[in-house]
Amino acid sequence: MPLILVTNDDGVFSPGVAALHEAMKNIADTVTVAPDREMSATSHSLTMHRPLFVNKIQKDVYSVNGTPTDCVTLGVSKVLERRPDLVVSGINKGGNLGDDITYSGTVSAAIEGTIIGIPSIAFSLASHEEFYFAEAAVFALKLAAIVIEKGLPRDTLLNVNIPGGKDIKGVKFTGQGRRVYLDSIHEYYDPMGKKHYWIGGGKSSWQEGDDTDFLAIEAGYISITPLHLDLTNYDALGYLKKNWNNMF
Amino acid sequence: MPLILVTNDDGVFSPGVAALHEAMKNIADTVTVAPDREMSATSHSLTMHRPLFVNKIQKDVYSVNGTPTDCVTLGVSKVLERRPDLVVSGINKGGNLGDDITYSGTVSAAIEGTIIGIPSIAFSLASHEEFYFAEAAVFALKLAAIVIEKGLPRDTLLNVNIPGGKDIKGVKFTGQGRRVYLDSIHEYYDPMGKKHYWIGGGKSSWQEGDDTDFLAIEAGYISITPLHLDLTNYDALGYLKKNWNNMF
Secondary structure, eight states, X not given: OOEEEEEOSSOTTOHHHHHHHHHHTTTSEEEEEEESSOXXXXXXXXXXXXXXXXXXXXXXXXXXXSOHHHHHHHIIIIIXXXXXXXXXXXXXXXXXXXXXXXXXXXXXXXXXXXXXXXOEEEEEEEOSSOOXXXXXXXXXHHHHHHHHHHOOOTTEEEEEEEESSSOOOOEEEOBOOOBOOOOOEEEEEOTTSOEEEEEOOSOOOBOOOXXXXXHHXXXXXXXXXXXXXXXXXXXXXXXXXXXXXXXX | OOEEEEEOSSOTTOHHHHHHHHHHTTTSEEEEEEESSOOTTBOOSOOOSSOBXXXXXXXXXXXXXXXXXXXXXXXXXXXXXXXXXXXXXXEEESOOOGGGGGGOHHHHHHHHHHHHTOOEEEEEEEOSXXXXXXXXXXXXXXXXXXXXXXOOOTTEEEEEEEESSSOOOOEEEOBOOOBOOOOOEEEEEXXXXXXXXXXXXXXXOBOOOTTBHHHHHHTTOEEEEEEESOOBOHHHHHHHHHHTGGGO
């Protein structure tokens, strides 16, 4: 049997991670190592300034007082009895689309798995209201089986977003969308008359473009985006080397 | 005079942001909008779940109870009187190199500036001991003047790391380095006999490669890496569209 490490950033008790764990058990030995609380709003990096405790919650489910990235590193090195064949992160409550993926703990965990050299997939449920984790997990199972069989390109992870609702139209392979800057900052006054700002309230907006993650979700399709770890703009690098080197 | 927005993730009172602000004043009207506390270990995304207050600290220096990304968005929309010509983030106390840049608040602020469409630069002092911010700011001034004059390629920011020490050998244009997974997790027991783990203690290690940010810093050079916002692996996307589409 293959071995799958499950993690997330919503915490070990979130229904999304439980649904993912249950689905993976159909094809693999499955171990969950996840943060002991919701970590969406904390650092995604390795925790190096304090000790990390691993607590067994139940058979094959462990919590760590750290980030999703800590969970992958500790899970692979210290919790699992052998090297896993796949790291799956999620199912996140909410989408991870476009430029915002760099802020996602769910995607960060899959990035860490990829750095370690293990095929990794991030799963997010791109819904705002109802969250059908069990339905999303059926697709996660299907894709996990394919990745275990076929592997993934080097240094590349899959960022998967599944639309809300039960009417999924199919699967699209997509590129990362581009967030449009929306000037949706509202001004209010508190009870003491002090002005403050509140960001949001508008609908997220994205640049048009062929085959982006955002467009696939809007059209009711599952979006699978292959991401790599290298953000270098090599065209720009070549240009700068050629034209800017004499400026310093 | 051009207008420059300065921010960082170490907080409005950090010496790095003060050094950067002072340097920029030589070539531009300069306004700092920075978090009211150290935000390295918090979310880099927009704060949408609570109000944000802007406090004037002194002339042209404002704090926000939010993230570096909030500071850029609010700074451009609400604090600055006109659209800035450049966003500079830093000078961060510590390097932002290789794969770890996706976790960096300093780089996130420059990403946000780029999303808004303003040329943006992240500056980090890649030292572990002494931090010569004033020396680093001299270089930041030089580069900022060049970027204001020449502009930057579309959707591209510069991630700049400056080595510690005063003997800087020169400037290299580099690609993003690749972190090597280091199995440096230590096991300890607390006073109650409970086992815990502590990550770190080893030296950061990086894959060999031509012209990476890490190698430039190791060799005593300033590293300038052009980054873009799109993490899509387009080669992999083409492959998946061709070969995986019939699997679902």
